[in-house]
Amino acid sequence: MPLVEVTLVEGRTPAQLRGLISRLTDAVEAAIDAPRESIRVVVREVPATHWAAGDVTIAERRKE
Template sequence: MRAPGLMPLVDVTLVEGRTPTQLRALVTALTDAVVTAIEAPRDSVRVVLREVPTTHWAAGDVTVAERPSPSDAVPDQASGGGTAT
């Protein structure tokens, strides 16, 4: 049974850095999920994506911008990583 005047809103906050294609795919996936889960009419589903700069998102008092990047990780010796001489 559909509720009259149903206009579901999905509000997503995520760290910036994804491509327009990835964001578009997210909108489609979220819309599909709402339509499937609650039988909402597709054209009634609203999706808002809020992108936050990496300097504005923190966990444990460390911002995403301050976290070491995967390329900063120490190479795994078992995989033969290291510096060639």
């Protein structure tokens, strides 16, 4: 049972997230010949204030 986990900063539309899930499922199916029904995709959305690099959050970086 392949499991794909994706973490993104929140802000995508439901349609964009649905498209991502579909394309990831297609890619795993094609890459390793996994049965489609066995593929799991988890999408986690994180607030921009909770994601930082170099002690600067994405929210802070967007303000610049």
